Amino acid sequence: MGKLRKHNEEIISWEELRRHLNKVTKPARYTGGELNSVRKDPSSVSVRFALVFPDVYEVGMSHLGSQIIYHVLNSRDDTACERAYSPWPDMEELSRRRGWPLFTLESRSPLNSFDIVGFSLAYELTYANVLAALDLGGVPLFSAERGREDPLVIAGGPVSMAAEPLAEFIDAFALGDGEDLAGEIVDCYKKWRASGKPRSELLESLADVQGVYVPSLYDVQYSNEGFLVEVRPKAGAPKRVRRRIFSDLEKAPYPERPVVPFIEPVHDRAMVEIFRGCTRGCRFCQAGTLYRPVREREPETVSRIAREILAASGYDEVSLVSLSSADYLPIRQVIEDILTHSPCPARVSLPSLRVDSFSVELSKLLGEAGYGGLTLAPEAGSQRMRDVINKNVTEEDVMDAAKAAFSSGFTRIKLYFMIGLPGETDEDVLAIAELAYRIRQLGRDMGTKPTVAVSVSGFVPKPHTAFQWEPFIGRDEIERRQSLLCKRLRGPGLEFRYHDSRQTYLEAILSRGDRRLGRVVLEAYRRGARFDSWPDMLDLDLWLSCMKEASLEPGFFTRERGQDEILPWDHLDPGVTKEFLLVERAKARREEKTPDCREAPCPGCGVCPRFGVAPVLTRRDGTSKGARDRAR
């Protein structure tokens, strides 16, 4: 059977576009043509895939996951993957006025001309942008309204593990690592199209692919009070959908020729993922659950990829990314190797420093001392709170790191903290200020003129973490704790910054929400909610009034959950067991730590035995494959 006829094969002419684009800010966001972007002849492929990042171009282009999927799909001869990003409101307005649909950068085709539209979900506050993209792209918003001619709409990325508010709009979620999964979805689509069967068959066959969650195959029932009573799979869909894990990163495809944006992206550097997953087990951290187990790349592979990317892009900086890059034992060796063997003069940077003197040494090695700034994330001010969240950092570690920083020539130390953590008291909050004072004093004693910049964000208890049952403490309470600190953190050598509590609040509602919030997202989109992740753009009152009209109480979603309650994301299996999370929650209440599974015996989170995987670790000197420590 041949290709399906699409509604709209027309593309926007360049003449039309270039005549009008001068009316919008940063028009180059919409013109593409970047180095290493892939433009295939649509007639030469059988599946056209539009990869949509629901935020502005500069943010989307900094997203490594999207670059990986773009590379994976375009490596297939039968598939063309093109990109689209959310248009800024001025562009959306111009598009509507000119009758332009949301189009991809590569061929300027509207979204609804594609076979598959895939969203990359990195943040809950992009939900309204997802609906805007579908609507502007001419794709029916509701999964149930889509017919045989419409694209298959899928979504991946970490948020997919608990994106129930989008359940009615997304045909299928791809859970976990996309390296294999993306291609399997394309294969499944091709097979269905050749069969000529109805769309429902496509969704059912997708549900057979491990890692694909088809929300429409689950009937959800609520009690009168709004509690989830049952999530029942139908048509043979699995009771729980397991996240996919790509077990050996050494074999993973990697975008060694990444698309290089002309416009400066948010993170303007080459990225090499040195490992996936994290062993530290911080109890607040969702990524800590969703990317288990740790899988490291060999140091030679990291260096080789770094060299190739630098040569193919012309970047002058390569970032060795992971959830905790200083944990990578051969890190020093890799940095030195890249610095000495890179094809052009390049710097190396680490996105996430550990709070210890070793990390400070590393950043000195990276030549960052000259710039004056060092960022550390103790996450909590008091030792008690750090034990509660299992951030295995002692006061001594913090002071050692600060000492090492000042003696290496850093004068500015930026500290990241959270407030609103479970069991937090005012003393714990004020301990943040105390710590800042001590560091400032240390800097002064060491003869520098230090600046301690404290940055505080409100804690949202996230799904799939040990704190998923905990309540969000509320917007007013976040603000009260902010003001406690605000009063203390004034004076010379101190800076205080905090996140917008409105965003934290909306994030708490959306990330912990169930399917009933879909109507709220839809209504908020219709009334103009866009780019809610941008503080200036968020209209919280609009969201709250949409909730009111849908007779939904925000407090229902931010409240503490009962341990025997069915949670909206319980049917999505991250590998880590609920029993383990409950044990961790109990330990948090006892202020008891759980050691890093790199060094200590297995704490039994469940991922490895249940999914048949194992941590892949490299030794400090680790050079040969034989040195890899696979069997734990």
Add this chain to the structure above:
Amino acid sequence: MRVRIRYEKGDEQRFLGHLEVMRALVMALARAGWPVAMTKGYTPRPKVEMAAPLPVGTAGLNEVADVYLSEDRSIEDLGRSLAEAMPPGFKLKEVWRISPDETALERRITASTYSVLVYGAEHASLKRAVECFLDKTEARYAREVRGRTLETHKWPDGPEKSREIDLRPFVSRIEVVPRNEPALSAGNRTQPLATFREISPPVLKMVLRHFQGRTVRPAWILDFLVKYCGLEGVDPRESVVDREWLDWGDGGSHDSRDPRK
């Protein structure tokens, strides 16, 4: 070693701003492996000097930039490696060595030649507006951005500072010519919307002077024609501007490269 390059910022990448073009060039030089010298100071940057920045939306057929190298290389090797490394939408046209103590490019440029597609205008009315402009001895213009006058310009023979600028002395030549599509070699990359019909708009050619690095934009001239010379039906933002050539004075080595000659 100081090297001058002539390149094209093509049709497809016309919406890049000056800094983005600079970034694209610097990254291309890195890919090409040119030993670019670094500036001194706290944050060393590759020593690349660009002349007469192009605004967002304007393509440039023959832009020039100077690159300083920390070691000598053969011009042939430099040209070959950079031509391969240029990003899509850009084209390297020429590379030649110049004396290290030659005057900065910016200071030497005397004029820019532009070709402007004027959408919404009829040939005759555009011609009348141009004649009206040429009859003026003074063309005072305040540039407006989103309804606000921002610019404080200095201009030759005028008061030191003003919100306004006299466009007239900058205009060395201005005329309406028949449309010569495709204006740029990059061309259209896709066929137009089936329903989309475009009546070929008239083309305005202009040569605008530079005084010590200062010049005016074609869009300002067009805006002036709309506001003060009776040009109707034209939204200056919709004009498509290409800079075809830069002149750098003294009848220097550039003359032989001017395609108009």
